Amino acid sequence: MSEGRLIVLSGPSGVGKDTVLHALFSREPRLRYSISYTTRPPRPGEVDGVSYTFVDEQTFRRLEEEGEFLETAVVHGNHYGTSKRRVEAMLARGDHVILKIDVQGAAAVRERLPEAIFIFLLPPSLEVLRQRLRDRGTDDDDAIARRDADAVREMAEAERYDHHVVNDSVEDAVGRILDIVEASCGANAG
DSSP states (O other), X not given: OOOOOEEEEEOOTTSOHHHHHHHHHHHOTTEEEOOOEESSOXXXXXXXXXXXXXXXXXXXXXXXXXXXXXXXXXXXXXXXXXXXXXXXXXXXXXXXXXXXXXXXXXXXXXXXXXXXXXXXXXXXXXXXXXHHHHHHOOSOHHHHHHHHHHHHHHXXXXXXXXXXXXXXXXHHHHHHHHHHHHHHHGGGGO
C-alpha cells in the first residue's frame, strides 16, 4: 500500500472550516482527520478526543518538550498542536490526512513537509465572514473584533497556498476540495 498524502486546510475563523470538513468526510470516508491538541476550553457540542484533544497549558508544554507536535501555534491566546505520531501512523496506513490548522501552523508544516497539499478556504467577502462570526454566537464583541483583525491578516497569507476555495456554498466548496485531492493524489483519493 502506498503512503498517504497530507492535506492542510486553513482559513479565517468563521469561514466554515468545520462545516466543510464534516460534509467532506461524509462524502469521502477514506479521508482522515488529525485531531489537534488545544488549551482552549471546549465550545458547546465539542467532544474531547473527537473535536480536539483538550489539555491544560502545562500538559501542552510537556508534550511540546517531548517532541509530540508536528507544528504548534498560538491562536487567539490559546495553544494548538498537531500530533506528529498520529499523523505519521495514518499516512503510513495509506490514509490521506487532513489537518485543519491556522496559517502559522501551515507555515511550520510547509517547512517540514513541502509536498503536502495546501488549501486555503476563503469567505465570499469580508462582510459575509463578519456576519458568520456574529451569527455563530460563541464570541463577545471584543473576540469578534480580534477574529476580524486576524482574518484580514490570515487572508493575506492565502497566496502561499497551492489552492484557494471560496466557501460560497458548502456543497460547492466540498466538491472543489475533493477535485483538488483527487487531482493531487491520483486514483488513491477516490
